[in-house]
Amino acid sequence: MKKLLLLLLVFSSVAAFSQFSFSQVKTVYVVPETAKIYYNGHEVGNGSYQVKFKKDDFVVLKFEAPGYITRTVKLFKNNPKKTISYELFVDEAMQSSIGAEDGVDLANKFFSVTCKKGMDPDVVWKRLMNIAINNFENVEVRDKAAGWIKTAWVNSQFLYQVVRTRLEIQIQFTEEDALAYRVRISSEIADKDCGLNDQCFSTYNRILKKYEQVISELQTSLGSNF
Numbered sequence: 001m002k003k004l005l006l007l008l009l010v011f012s013s014v015a016a017f018s019q020f021s022f023s024q025v026k027t028v029y030v031v032p033e034t035a036k037i038y039y040n041g042h043e044v045g046n047g048s049y050q051v052k053f054k055k056d057d058f059v060v061l062k063f064e065a066p067g068y069i070t071r072t073v074k075l076f077k078n079n080p081k082k083t084i085s086y087e088l089f090v091d092e093a094m095q096s097s098i099g100a101e102d103g104v105d106l107a108n109k110f111f112s113v114t115c116k117k118g119m120d121p122d123v124v125w126k127r128l129m130n131i132a133i134n135n136f137e138n139v140e141v142r143d144k145a146a147g148w149i150k151t152a153w154v155n156s157q158f159l160y161q162v163v164r165t166r167l168e169i170q171i172q173f174t175e176e177d178a179l180a181y182r183v184r185i186s187s188e189i190a191d192k193d194c195g196l197n198d199q200c201f202s203t204y205n206r207i208l209k210k211y212e213q214v215i216s217e218l219q220t221s222l223g224s225n226f
Contacts, residue, residue, distance in 0.1 A: 024053040026075065028061065031087045035065040053077040067091055069160060092158040093189060097206035106215065107187045107207045112172060115179040115222045124179060127221045128169055135214050136167055147171025147181070155196065156208055162190045163204060165211055183218065185211060 033047035057077050064070040068088035098104045136151035149169040156163045165187050172180040187204045194200035
């Protein structure tokens, strides 16, 4: 009888230990399978990774894949699931914008526009104003004497993100006898869950495709060179 009780005690201890040990290991799967998985800033896998808990109550994992929104999560040791799956969302803002890899590295940078020689300054100003109003509607600054135009931000809503864009034009003084302006298309992005406060937005080095026409309009309307 004593031997039987001893065996039961041993089996119970082994089972409890096995259950405790197993609970410290969780397998993570990510969709798409090509997604890179980062743990403590280091790349540890693609598509799946086995997390082994030690003293920490949770770990921070980051998942990223081209064309998808990067996601950072906390995985807790006391999560009852042994297998956890995460899905990355398609980056709609990226699909709807252009950047350096597309040959348009102009977001948030001033570029010069030199008007065609002999153009009347009043005509140039009217055309610049038309470009600003037609593409951005609301103009916050329109100072003809200072040669300065700045539009209000325009928010473009996507499923999980918000991209805001504005146009700024400033007269540029050159050594040559030419009428020139500096132009900047500012672009910023925010997670939709954060809201529309300024602190939610960060610099976005891409321009929405619908504003690509602003660049071509400057070229055709002013007969300009960049």
